[in-house]
Amino acid sequence: GENVEQHPSTLSVQEGDSAVIKCTYSDSASNYFPWYKQELGKRPQLIIDIRSNVGEKKDQRIAVTLNKTAKHFSLHITETQPEDSAVYFCAAGSYQKVTFGTGTKLQVIP
């Protein structure tokens, strides 16, 4: 089955700086890579996703890149704000289901 590794487990950045979270996956058949944000005590919410036929996708301050050859994908958050503080999960999957990474706790320091 799919195995997803996510790094780092915690990340602290100053407000306005960029944050990068990296994930690797094992199953070359995976074709869908979503990222979820979970604020304390709340449900995970999709923030951006990318499919295997696309190398990069951007949505305002958030971007995701995918390297299929190396089997890794990354989340980039620019101009971080305190409200970006949360746990971020990557996931990788194909038909039927996705496997989640273990999460990155991002703290944005004002």
Added chain:
Amino acid sequence: DGGITQSPKYLFRKEGQNVTLSCEQNLNHDAMYWYRQDPGQGLRLIYYSQIVNDFQKGDIAEGYSVSREKKESFPLTVTSAQKNPTAFYLCASSRTPEGGQPQHFGDGTRLSIL
């Protein structure tokens, strides 16, 4: 936002007792999922269902059971065989069972042992 309702929000289980967690969705989604979330371990898939009257085991199905008698409902039973049930349980749904459809999550149920 609504769409997926999980109940109860908090649940306590006694030793040897089975408990059932409710998950209802009004999004007309075909696929539904149950995840377990433990600190530092992310979300792990327990069971998932692509269509009514059909479901598959996920990565950690032992000690759990599900049913899918209606499209909008996917209850999870934590049986007495699950020796470490204390966790946060999340239900999710997606429009189709095919990979590539975003999952929408409920607010979760926190289960504890008395």
